[in-house]
Amino acid sequence: MSQSITRDNFDEWMMPVYAPASFIPVRGEGSRLWDQQGKDYIDFAGGIAVNALGHAHPALNRALKEQADKFWHTGNGYTNEPVLRLAKRLIDATFADRVFFCNSGAEANEAALKLARKYAHDHTGPHKSGIVAFNNAFHGRTLFTVSAGGQPAYSRDFAPLPPGIRHAVFNDLASARELINDDTCAVIVEPIQGEGGVVPAEPAFLRGLRELCDRHQALLIFDEVQSGVGRTGELYAYMHYGVTPDLLTTAKALGGGFPIGALLASEACASVMTVGTHGTTYGGNPLASAVAGEVLTLINRQEVLNGVKQRHQWFCERLQAIGQQTGVFKGIRGLGLLIGCVLDDRYAGRAKELSMLAAQEGVMVLIAGGNVIRFAPALIISEEEITAGLDRFTRACERFVSGGSS
Structure with missing residues (x-):
């Protein structure tokens, strides 16, 4: 007999670095999940912008099972067909000439920062090692990437941090x-x-960064871990802005739920990385690569990307109405299906509370700090699911502003 599992087991057995919801999802289909008690939830969180095609997508299931029946892993002493096909798809669809595969966004950003320092070391000298990042950024949880992220709450307990990283104000050229x-x-x-x-970055801000990097022979890295793979209505957000980076990191939605990350690079940048300079045991394994290849095939189509823009309108129109009706929000921002609702000043710091009420009403949302409710649903979520989910979210907002939990 299998062991009975409850949410209390998390508090007993797991390292307490998360505070997960009170329910445990056990099954998903499309943009809906069901918990152990059979209650259904409409998923506007998308696994933190990961489940770009929803849950249990049949094409992704098929790709995974077909590869699983062949072989799972060999290590980086060998290559495989799925990873080479995936690399070519990314190269054909973007500015990139070369790709490095890993397992997460943090690893992709770690690789990008290492590459940048090696590029400068090889072309100029060891003195050219400074990295400029931005306040309130998030680039991962490794020591290097948490230092680049401009959120001291995530880094201050792990000092001494890697030196040479300074933070500017986002959107302030x-x-x-x-x-x-x-x-x-x-x-x-x-x-x-x-x-x-x-x-969102202002177009003039990103154009200015491109010009500054060109002037000072610095590499421009776009962290598109969250904004990439169709999330903004373009395959990658740099296409929306018309500003091309030297390096681009991608993960999250790339695997549609299966862990994978990648660093995309121009030929000139990639050439400094030679055998032995970087690596990963699992990166580019055939299982992840087969799934990610199917994800790209399904998402990188104009009808899907246009559909993201249409869904943005559906969400924003309804969220604006909810804000006017309840007074809970003072603004809505974002691109495509990465949307943030900024709480009115009266409710500052209470985003987590509202997200928990939403879960009680049967809709999963994210937060982005204490003042923003974040939506990052599947890119193909249906209009019916959007409507039903926002009906539930409306009820949560009404309970929130009335101060009631019942």
Whole structure:
């Protein structure tokens, strides 16, 4: 007989670095999940912008099972067909000439920052090692990437941190200009700050960063871990802005729920990484690569990307109405299906409370700090699921502003 599992077991057995919801999902289909008691939830969280095609998508299931019946893993002493096909798809669809595969967004960003320092070391010298990042950014949880992320709450307990990283104000080109100089090897930026509050970059800001990097021979890194793979209505957000980086990191939605990350690079940048300079045991394994290849095939189609833009309108129109009806929000921002609702000042710091009420009503949402409710649903979520989910969210907002939990 299998062991009975409850939410209390998390508190007994797991390292307490998360505070998960009170329910345990056990089954999913499309944009719905069911918990152990059979209650259904409409999923507007998308596994934190991961489940771009929803849950249990039949094409992804088929790709995984077909590869699982062949072989799972060999290590990086060998290559495989799925990873080579995936690399070619990414190269054909983007600015990139070369790809490095890993297992997560943090690893992709770690690889990008290492590459940037090696590029500067090889072309200029060891003094050119400075990295400019931005306040309220999030680039991962490794020591290097948590240092680049401009959120001290995530890094201050792990000092001493890697040196040579300075933070400018996001969307403030003058602030960046003060820090970027000839000793800068890289500038890393999210086209849309996700964890930092769902804040899109202004086009002039990204254009200015591109110009500053060119002037000072620094590499421009776009962290598209959250904004990539169709999330904004373009395959990658740099296409929306018309600004091309030297390096781009991608993960989350790339595997549709199966762990995979990638660093995309121009030929000139990639050439500094030679045998032995970097690596990963699991990166580019055939299982992840087969699934990610199917994800790209399904998402990188104009009808899907246009559908993201249409769904953005559906969400924003209804969320604006909810805000007017309840007074809970003072603004809505974002691109595509990465949307943030900023709480009115009266409710500052209470986003988690509202998200928990939403779960009670049967809809899963995210937060982005204490003041923003974040939506990152499947890119193909149906209009009916959007309507039903926002009906549930409306009830949660009404309970929230009335101060009631019943």
